[in-house]
Amino acid sequence: MQYCAQYFPILGSKTAAKKAILKAQVLVNDTVAEVTGFVRNGDFIQLQKMDNKAVVKSKFDLEMPIIFEDEYLIIVDKPGGIAVNGNRNKTVENAVIGLAKKSTEPDALPAPTAVHRLDVPTKGLVILAKTKTALIRLNKAFQKGQVSKVYFAIVHGQTPEKGSVDMPIDGKQSQTEFTQIKTTRSRGSGQLSLVKLKPITGRTHQLRIHMQSIGHLVLGDKQYAGKQRTLLKKGLFLCACQLRFEHPITRETLQIRIPMPKRFERMVGIGKKRR
Secondary structure, eight states: OHHHHHHOTTTOSHHHHHHHHHTTOEEETTEEOOTTOOOOTTOOEEEOOOOOTTTOOOOOOOOOOEEEEOSSEEEEEEOTTOBSSSSSSSBHHHHHTTTSOOOOSTTEEEEEEESSOOOTTOEEEEEEEEEHHHHHHHHHHHHTTOOEEEEEEEEESOOOSEEEEEOOBTTBOOEEEEEEEEEEEETTTEEEEEEEEEESSOOTTHHHHHHHHTTOOBTTOGGGTTTOOOOOSSOOOEEEEEEEEEOTTTOOEEEEEOOOOHHHHHHHTTTOOOO
8 A cells, every 4th residue: 555655656645545445446466356465576566547537517607717728737816605625516617628738748627626615705826736646736835824814804894004913713813914005985885895815724614714803804705794784795805816835846935916896996986086
């Protein structure tokens, strides 16, 4: 099992190698291998074609901007209201099937696979791996906190100019840094602040929970509003706009950016001419 994990990079880990052996996908001298088996000099080891039928259920057509793409990964601008993946048809992973160019690398995945998630109502940048090696290395980069992310949000109230929220989520250490960009008055929502958010950790709903915890609910966040009134039917005013990380294959530093959504600018009056 340990040898297979090293010999076949497409497997990526001991766990994946064990699963391949249990599925009779590994042969030693034309005989199905055993998990506890040994290999000797001169043995001929084969990895049978892996069954990927369950990886992709169906294609979902969706117009979604491609921000970056090469043989190893693809980065898209996810619209709000769409899940990244999961047991449903309407997902980013299924939508990318019809958008991405197929990788010609030996360890190409049957379809691009997301290496991180955004909440369903959150808009912005999502990275999907196109090869097994890219998937493994990007997963490790996220686990080690080597991927820098920046979000923009509009929140209720006037925030401090800068700050940090260090509050556990589900018992796990969690930290978010924020910087105020602009504040404005809104007839329907009172005082609003446009903020730049940088998650130091990556917990589920972290930014939304942290901002709500200090009295600055993200505009349109019905899930965490409680009894507080917020703007409904306009979506969540939270967008993942910047990514910085090392390319998993070329080792080049990638800095990916998209502009803040126009509706954010309109909400806080950016770009309005003074009379």
